[in-house]
Amino acid sequence: MQAKITQHLSKDPILKPLVDVIPFRELASNSQGVYLDLLGSIISQQLSVKVAAVIERRFLALFPDEMPHPHLLIKMDIPTLRSAGLSQQKAAYLQNVATFFQKENLLEKDWVGVDNDEIIRYLTQIKGVGKWTVEMILMFSLSRPDVLPLDDLGIRQGIANLYGVTETGKPMLQRMADIAAAWQPYRSYACLYLWRHKDGV
Secondary structure, three states, X not given: OHHHHHHHHOOOOOOHHHHHXXXXXXXXXXXXXXXXXXXXXXXXXXXXXXXXXXXXXXXXXXXXXXXXXXXXXHHOOHHHHHOOOOOHHHHHHHHHHHHHHHHOOOOOOOOOOOOHHHHHHHHOOOOOOOHHHHHHHHHHOOOOOOOOOOOOHHHHHHHHHHHOOOOOHHHHHHHHHHXXXXXXXXXXXXXXXXXXXXXXX
């Protein structure tokens, strides 16, 4: 699979130098499942990795077995959640996720066979969960190989710098989507290369 992906992405002469020097990374992750990963994503928004990790540990410690089962999270009062370091808004968003997953009976849901766009439409019904968040879930929780998160600043900057994109607004997004079309069906892997290139890896 690795050879097939790198061979395909190397057909793009601009992406090829990245593929040649940056070690290949599988999408398989340390996912704890869509529910816990969504909670973790909300906790980490606009925080450094270090601070987010501390708050997430404190949040999980509020629950038996460090598992924020939806029914427990829904019943927990906001001041208790805030004692872990969460803002009022984030505490409410976490409870929104718990309410949705309990109502829709999603904890054990098998997402195989549900297409990316449908998952984005479905989960962005939850207040506090945006398209970018679900795209990260698709990539790193569900290991979907063909996701293009154009709301991600790093991806936009990477494409703009490498491909000389000077447009703004909708024309910029369209041009970037056109550039990335050549990477299908492995746009997620192309994004991994773009992120690591940006980080100097």
